[in-house]
Amino acid sequence: MTKICLYCKKEKPDNEFSQEHILPRGVGGNLDTYNPFSINDVCGRCNNLSGLFIDGPFIKSWFINNYRADVAKKYCHLTDKTVLPLTYFGEIKDLKFGDKICEFWLGPTGDTIYHFHEPYPEELDSPPIVGVPPTTYNKEIDNGFVFLFVRSNNPAWHPAIIFSTISNFKKSVIYLGNGDKPALDQFQVIPENLSELHLQLKSMQGKTHNNTVKIGINYADRFLCKLALGIGSLMLNPSFKESKSADLLRQGMWTKNIRDREKLPIRGTGFLGNKDTMANFDSFFKWSGGHSIVIMKTGKQLALYSNFYEVNSAVIQISDEPEHWEGKMTEGKVFVVVPALSKAVGPIDLAEFIAHRIEPSYTNEQLKKLEEEMEQFTKHPPFDI
Numbered sequence: 001m002t003k004i005c006l007y008c009k010k011e012k013p014d015n016e017f018s019q020e021h022i023l024p025r026g027v028g029g030n031l032d033t034y035n036p037f038s039i040n041d042v043c044g045r046c047n048n049l050s051g052l053f054i055d056g057p058f059i060k061s062w063f064i065n066n067y068r069a070d071v072a073k074k075y076c077h078l079t080d081k082t083v084l085p086l087t088y089f090g091e092i093k094d095l096k097f098g099d100k101i102c103e104f105w106l107g108p109t110g111d112t113i114y115h116f117h118e119p120y121p122e123e124l125d126s127p128p129i130v131g132v133p134p135t136t137y138n139k140e141i142d143n144g145f146v147f148l149f150v151r152s153n154n155p156a157w158h159p160a161i162i163f164s165t166i167s168n169f170k171k172s173v174i175y176l177g178n179g180d181k182p183a184l185d186q187f188q189v190i191p192e193n194l195s196e197l198h199l200q201l202k203s204m205q206g207k208t209h210n211n212t213v214k215i216g217i218n219y220a221d222r223f224l225c226k227l228a229l230g231i232g233s234l235m236l237n238p239s240f241k242e243s244k245s246a247d248l249l250r251q252g253m254w255t256k257n258i259r260d261r262e263k264l265p266i267r268g269t270g271f272l273g274n275k276d277t278m279a280n281f282d283s284f285f286k287w288s289g290g291h292s293i294v295i296m297k298t299g300k301q302l303a304l305y306s307n308f309y310e311v312n313s314a315v316i317q318i319s320d321e322p323e324h325w326e327g328k329m330t331e332g333k334v335f336v337v338v339p340a341l342s343k344a345v346g347p348i349d350l351a352e353f354i355a356h357r358i359e360p361s362y363t364n365e366q367l368k369k370l371e372e373e374m375e376q377f378t379k380h381p382p383f384d385i
């Protein structure tokens with residue numbers, strides 16, 4: 001048997017297909033029981049390539065990485081095994097060790113983390129990303145070493161600080177800059193040749209650092225095309241997959257060169273689009289502590305609004321060919337995703353969602369339950385005792 005791949009439109013044998021997460025796992029797409037964003041008509045090759053070149057740069061963009069870290073910190077259950085994402089603050093320009101540059105990160109309680117490594121290979125046409133580029137997968141890179149200075153004096157936070165650092169720098173040697181070496185394999189005693197650097201870093205604690213962050217304005221446009229195509233395939237008539245609108249989104253997701261991509265007639269705002277327009281949408285659709293994905297009908301167009309981690313929002317056109325959603329779409333549909341709970345809710349009718357939001361006497365049971373569950377995740381021990 002054969003199938004047509006949603007992303008490349010090629011006909012391939014069944015065994016060349018694998019499960020694809022339209023919402024990538026790195027932004028909370030590994031949902032526990034109910035996953036409305038999982039599809040199985042994407043070929044293994046597309047799945048792999050889109051992970052490296054489309055999802056990867058999106059997940060590892062400065063915006064997504066850092067707001068993900070903010071939200072994860074706010075909504076977590078602190079245990080001895082909690083792993084939280086770190087916040088990235090770019091390269092410290094005047095700090096080097098031999099050939100190694102220094103990248104600066106913050107841990108869960110504002111812990112300062114210095115990662116020294118040889119520069120990663122530059123990827124042409126790829127937006128700047130946080131940490132190791134996904135495209136260096138399987139290539140030789142210098143994993144370097146890390147100095148961690150723990151900020152919180154509350155032992156309740158220490159496992160989360162230690163394990164979050166280990167998780168973010170899996171292949172690097174880690175030194176604890178302020179305190180005794182933890183009894184964990186990845187931590188080592190600071191060697192003699194790093195003692196001077198150690199002193200220098202110690203003297204920098206509590207001071208501002210001269211760091212620079214690279215931000216790519218095109219960091220998410222390919223991802224948005226992929227998301228719109230995927231959501232369209234889930235929510236519209238099957239004929240959508242063969243439509244001109246779907247072809248345009250395919251072109252958008254696979255055109256690597258930024259200038260070529262800009263020439264495509266794809267309608268939308270991008271994540272750095274008009275702030276006033278977006279603020280309007282955000283006030284209705286933003287979901288604190290998570291993502292919202294909204295399909296909206298406006299006249300003859302069907303658009304996708306998405307908001308990740310409360311602040312990264314964009315609109316992209318899915319289709320302007322109404323025959324492909326005839327009978328399927330009245331006003332629109334809403335999904336809410338809460339990474340902290342590994343949970344998604346939806347599709348909920350747009351009117352239902354808005355009523356829940358603005359009508360005090362109206363309640364949608366699914367959304368109410370989600371809000372109640374989220375509240376339990378916001379009580380944390382203090383950083384300082």
Ligand SMILES: [Zn+2]
Nearest residue numbers: 005008043046
């Ligand atoms: Zn394919």
